Amino acid sequence: MLDQRRLPGEVVYHNYTDYRDVAKAIKDMVIRGAPAIGVAASMGIAIGVEKSHAKTLDELRAEFTFICDTLAQTRPTAMDLFWAIDRFKRRFDELASAAAISGGGLPGIANIKAGLVQEAQKVHQERRQADERLGRFGAGLLPKSGRVMTQCNAGALATGGIGTALGVIRMAVDAGHKVEVLVPETRPYLQGARLTAWELHQDGIPLTLITDNMVGHFLKTGGVGAVVVGADRIARNGDTANKIGTYGMAVLARENNVPFYVAAPISTLDLSIPSGDHIPIEERSAGEVTHLAGIRISPDVPAAHPAFDVTPARFIAAIITERGLARAPFEDSLQKLKDQG
Amino acid sequence: MLDQRRLPGEVVYHNYTDYRDVAKAIKDMVIRGAPAIGVAASMGIAIGVEKSHAKTLDELRAEFTFICDTLAQTRPTAMDLFWAIDRFKRRFDELASAAAISGGGLPGIANIKAGLVQEAQKVHQERRQADERLGRFGAGLLPKSGRVMTQCNAGALATGGIGTALGVIRMAVDAGHKVEVLVPETRPYLQGARLTAWELHQDGIPLTLITDNMVGHFLKTGGVGAVVVGADRIARNGDTANKIGTYGMAVLARENNVPFYVAAPISTLDLSIPSGDHIPIEERSAGEVTHLAGIRISPDVPAAHPAFDVTPARFIAAIITERGLARAPFEDSLQKLKDQG
Numbered sequence: 001m002l003d004q005r006r007l008p009g010e011v012v013y014h015n016y017t018d019y020r021d022v023a024k025a026i027k028d029m030v031i032r033g034a035p036a037i038g039v040a041a042s043m044g045i046a047i048g049v050e051k052s053h054a055k056t057l058d059e060l061r062a063e064f065t066f067i068c069d070t071l072a073q074t075r076p077t078a079m080d081l082f083w084a085i086d087r088f089k090r091r092f093d094e095l096a097s098a099a100a101i102s103g104g105g106l107p108g109i110a111n112i113k114a115g116l117v118q119e120a121q122k123v124h125q126e127r128r129q130a131d132e133r134l135g136r137f138g139a140g141l142l143p144k145s146g147r148v149m150t151q152c153n154a155g156a157l158a159t160g161g162i163g164t165a166l167g168v169i170r171m172a173v174d175a176g177h178k179v180e181v182l183v184p185e186t187r188p189y190l191q192g193a194r195l196t197a198w199e200l201h202q203d204g205i206p207l208t209l210i211t212d213n214m215v216g217h218f219l220k221t222g223g224v225g226a227v228v229v230g231a232d233r234i235a236r237n238g239d240t241a242n243k244i245g246t247y248g249m250a251v252l253a254r255e256n257n258v259p260f261y262v263a264a265p266i267s268t269l270d271l272s273i274p275s276g277d278h279i280p281i282e283e284r285s286a287g288e289v290t291h292l293a294g295i296r297i298s299p300d301v302p303a304a305h306p307a308f309d310v311t312p313a314r315f316i317a318a319i320i321t322e323r324g325l326a327r328a329p330f331e332d333s334l335q336k337l338k339d340q341g
Numbered sequence: 342m343l344d345q346r347r348l349p350g351e352v353v354y355h356n357y358t359d360y361r362d363v364a365k366a367i368k369d370m371v372i373r374g375a376p377a378i379g380v381a382a383s384m385g386i387a388i389g390v391e392k393s394h395a396k397t398l399d400e401l402r403a404e405f406t407f408i409c410d411t412l413a414q415t416r417p418t419a420m421d422l423f424w425a426i427d428r429f430k431r432r433f434d435e436l437a438s439a440a441a442i443s444g445g446g447l448p449g450i451a452n453i454k455a456g457l458v459q460e461a462q463k464v465h466q467e468r469r470q471a472d473e474r475l476g477r478f479g480a481g482l483l484p485k486s487g488r489v490m491t492q493c494n495a496g497a498l499a500t501g502g503i504g505t506a507l508g509v510i511r512m513a514v515d516a517g518h519k520v521e522v523l524v525p526e527t528r529p530y531l532q533g534a535r536l537t538a539w540e541l542h543q544d545g546i547p548l549t550l551i552t553d554n555m556v557g558h559f560l561k562t563g564g565v566g567a568v569v570v571g572a573d574r575i576a577r578n579g580d581t582a583n584k585i586g587t588y589g590m591a592v593l594a595r596e597n598n599v600p601f602y603v604a605a606p607i608s609t610l611d612l613s614i615p616s617g618d619h620i621p622i623e624e625r626s627a628g629e630v631t632h633l634a635g636i637r638i639s640p641d642v643p644a645a646h647p648a649f650d651v652t653p654a655r656f657i658a659a660i661i662t663e664r665g666l667a668r669a670p671f672e673d674s675l676q677k678l679k680d681q682g
Contacts, residue, residue: 008639008640009637184554185528185630185638185639186554187526187528187552187553187554188552190638190639193631193638193639194638194639197639197640197642198639198640200642201640201641201642206643207642207643208642208643208644208645209627209630209631209639209642209643209644209645210630210644210645211528211529211553211585211586211630211646212528212552212553212554212586213525213527213528213553213554213556213584213585213586213589214585214586214645214647214650215554215589216586216588216589216590216592216650217585217588217589217647217650218645220588220650243554244552244554244555244558245552245553245554245555245557247557247558247561248554248556248557248558248589248593251557251592251593251596252589252592252593255592286550289526289550289551289552290534290550292633292634292638293633293634293636293638295634295636296350297526297531297534297535297633297634298349298526298531298534298535298538298539298550299349299538299539299542300542301538301541301542301548301549301550302547302548302549302550303549303550303551304549304550304551304555304559305552306555306558309555309557309558309561
């Protein structure tokens with residue numbers, strides 16, 4: 001796993017062989033971005049089950065359940081995490097049924113382990129393909145030339161593919177659009193300054209880094225043709241949880257008649273909840289606000305750190321998925337896309 | 342001069358005896374905040390003239406003009422800087438006329454020097470009184486209890502008195518309001534995290550520090566009863582330049598039905614310009630965005646650093662001055678307050 005906390009200064013990879021280390025890496029943000037968390041959790045489950053010493057199906061199932069529960073407790077907002085766990089639970093049941101039919105025992109357990117490792121590889125592979133399709137669907141929404149704004153990092157580092165929001169931008173550039181990307185730094189973790197700036201710089205896509213409080217000024221005066229952001233969870237009505245600051249960006253985009261797009265895979269949809277009011281918002285450590293790069297930047301005062309906010313669907317021009325675009329009313333359009341699976 | 346770049350970690354005072362050092366201190370943000378810049382420039386002019394070796398009135402006038410021009414080139418947006426220079430030019434003319442009548446020469450020059458030193462002390466004294474009056478006019482606009490949001494630092498450090506926006510908050514607390522202040526950190530200089538948090542913490546006024554991209558989330562969900570900010574320049578129609586991020590805060594306050602107040606002395610009014618389109622916006626070094634506390638936080642990419650933005654008057658519920666409140670239409674109400682002087 002590429003340690004995203006140390007980019008762009010250092011490129012450090014960690015090799016995890018214990019699912020608990022994978023869970024800790026997700027919680028500590030070695031890896032982040034809802035789709036990438038989904039891939040990492042899939043890998044974590046596969047690693048955990050593969051190393052099991054269980055001798056019976058029941059033992060294995062108990063261990064599998066414990067592994068899933070451990071991973072589920074890492075990041076509460078990211079839908080793809082729960083999507084991945086649900087997918088693995090269904091796959092485990094299928095494999096376990098097949099193993100039981102063929103007599104269970106150690107050969108059956110070996111088959112389940114191999115099946116879950118394959119499933120994790122499949123999740124990663126599907127993610128790459130989904131990003132490319134999503135990027136192609138979204139590219140046409142961006143201006144032929146001019147500025148585009150994004151938020152946080154919804155790039156390769158956040159998905160394992162070419163990214164969602166940055167996938168759209170990459171596909172637009174591929175198709176000949178001459179865009180410059182305005183990148184807000186995204187405090188407290190600086191995913192914009194550290195990760196999005198790094199990805200775009202490596203790809204040779206022009207960018208300008210700004211602080212988060214410049215978003216309104218540039219939407220008003222900076223010639224921005226579109227905003228495209230990722231998502232951590234999308235409710236049935238289209239309300240979208242994403243990195244803190246996204247809601248403000250959406251309101252300011254609307255105020256300045258700039259279309260605001262959300263780019264996210266189907267695995268980020270949570271059609272079980274009617275609206276964004278039901279999305280749990282992760283509260284992280286206040287120390288991440290009062291410190292930067294280990295340096296205290298404020299007196300010893302209380303600080304708040306909601307990691308996400310909710311953008312009401314009415315601010316969203318379209319949700320871009322790997323199965324096409326959803327537009328208002330989102331209850332209908334999102335359900336239709338989901339049902340295509 | 343208290344070095345605001347080093348707060349809250351270190352409390353360091355600089356003693357300036359050369360007006361060029363005062364100009365550099367203003368440019369480098371040892372001192373900042375439009376009203377405080379006005380006081381500092383007044384002191385700088387007085388120091389410069391006091392140390393002059395001019396032997397004739399004409400020589401002194403030439404030196405005085407050069408000193409004023411040097412100070413005028415430090416920060417283009419802060420109206421109080423130009424207000425102070427204009428005031429000193431008028432005062433110089435008065436003193437020079439009197440000196441000419443009484444025969445000029447070295448005694449006349451000594452009188453001018455003494456007169457300008459007194460004028461600088463008077464500016465500082467008036468500033469303190471203005472802040473208190475302004476604070477009293479504004480206090481009643483804040484909720485009796487609950488949260489208030491501010492931006493950047495419009496406190497004692499920004500004025501030399503009790504502050505404008507923070508003066509309003511201090512006077513409200515004095516009057517028994519139970520308020521907690523939400524303080525956005527205000528990148529890139531972190532005036533919120535470093536200065537406003539420090540001032541409020543020292544006064545025992547409850548606060549919560551947030552990052553700039555949390556402003557929307559807290560205006561939507563955080564029970565904020567009012568926003569009160571300072572100003573760097575206010576145009577005839579009420580359009581207000583203030584620290585970058587203020588415009589976004591105003592739009593998000595309107596979206597969430599939170600009243601948005603600007604607190605500023607009469608010296609911040611620029612009734613010579615019809616609207617905010619005519620306010621020069623200072624562009625500072627991109628290195629202040631790509632670095633924090635001397636540490637590079639991004640790859641070597643372009644960055645933008647407009648230091649201010651303009652909030653259209655339609656988002657402003659009232660402008661709080663030391664002569665009372667101005668409300669829309671601001672052309673009338675601001676002119677009336679100005680004419681009281």
